[in-house]
Amino acid sequence: MLDQKEVAEEVFSGTKPVEERHRFDEARLAAWLADHVEGYQGPLTVEQFKGGQSNPTYCLITPSRKYVLRRKPPGKLLPSAHAVDREFRVISALNTVDFPVARAYALCTDDSVIGTMFYVMSMEEGRVFWNGTLPSVPKEQRAVMYRDEIETLAKLHNLDPVAIGLADFGKPGNYFSRQIDRWTKQYRASETSRFESMEKLIEWLPRTVPEQTHTSVVHGDYRLDNMIFHPTEPRVRAILDWELSTLGDPLADFTYVIMGWVMQHDGRASLGGVDFRELGIPDVDEVIEIYCKATGRAGIPDVNWYFAYNLFRLSAISQGIAGRVRDGTANSPRAAEAGKRAEPLADMAWSYAVKAGA
Known part of the structure; x- marks a missing residue:
């Protein structure tokens, strides 16, 4: 069992x-x-x-x-x-x-x-982990693996898009404004029911977008189960699932990652509520320190707006999955379950919007 x-x-x-x-x-x-x-x-x-x-x-x-x-x-x-x-x-x-x-x-x-x-x-051989507590990994290797995950993201954000032929991979500037507009349209296109929290987010987010100070390649869905680790060593071998990648604000990627440290652990990637010291996993302050050191940042601004945005986007994605279930095009047999997360995610997003001053 x-x-x-x-x-x-x-x-x-x-x-x-x-x-x-x-x-x-x-x-x-x-x-x-x-x-x-x-x-x-x-x-x-x-x-x-x-x-x-x-x-x-x-x-x-x-x-x-x-x-x-x-x-x-x-x-x-x-x-x-x-x-x-x-x-x-x-x-x-x-x-x-x-x-x-x-x-x-x-x-x-x-x-x-x-x-x-x-x-x-x-086909890159290695290990994919769906549980953020890494139960099958020796305790002494977990911090090393998480450090490599964060430093790999920093390496992506430090790349010059022009130098690698991706100058036109996305529009310059206004990343969050464009993404909010995109996901609002996607949400409307697959809407199966009306969420009051989503309606408030659609009105509030565009008015409160923070200034974009950097542009980089962003992955768009950077999380533990979208990477392959070396079969025996605690290092990332390949990052997967680049469907949402574009040029944008690297803080979109990084705040999406650290959101996993505050969302309640349910056997998947999120780590909220776990004992980081007991598990040998860096806490969110240590993760921020690793990223800032690797990217030369002095720090990360207040994260509540970014959490509201990321959860809004996840709600829109979940609504899209629900729409695909309705239309008979959903890929995963667990799609119906994922689609049901749309409204709770919108409610959670609005709670962070309130913390950010909404």
Whole structure:
């Protein structure tokens, strides 16, 4: 019997047979791989990864190596969502500066191959952790792993987008204003019910946006279960899931990360309420110190506005998942559960907005 600390890894880790709704012509894919992926040699076996809410992700197994395929889901989609072409572009750019990402092999924009756009990257072997307390990791390694997670984020934020060919990967300035507008539109497009807290956030957030002082590549969903750690060493080997990446304010990424230190631990990545010293995990002040030292910042401004924004965005994303459940295009069998989080997240966001002066 699995205990609560193990259940997340069991539910979300590993592969499964390809779901019926996500199947495609594997022979057609194999022919495309032979033409577009250097060194590819079949025969090909395809499995589907269990984790993920957004883009169906597959393990491509050949006699000599494994690959990963990420595709847009079939069916009706929200505008600008499921941007696998943007994922491919940013991973390709980061390949040039020895940043820990998978190797990008090829992008296919021809829907006739498997039904939707997709890209292929290397399969990076290692460990994915869904439980922020890291129960399967020796206590003495946990602080090292969290330090590397934060320093890797700082490394991303310290990169010059122009120097790595991403000068036009996002619009300059006004990042939070543009994101609030984007997620408001996404929320409206998939609205299944009206949340009073969300309505107040949609009115308040645009009026109170803090000044943007830095622009960098931002990941957009930087969290523990979106990274692969080395199989035996306490270091990050690859950052995954770049669907929401763009140019923006690095504080969006960092405050999203530290929000995990205050949201109540439920067996997943969040750490609120745990005994950091007993677990050997750095507390939020130590995490802020690590990030500021690595990026040359004097400190982090009051986080309540940023927490309100991040929770607003998560609520909009959850509402999008609920909309996909309604429309029959949701990727994960746990999507209905995720969609139900939209209103509680909006309520939590408004509580932080109140702390920020709303």
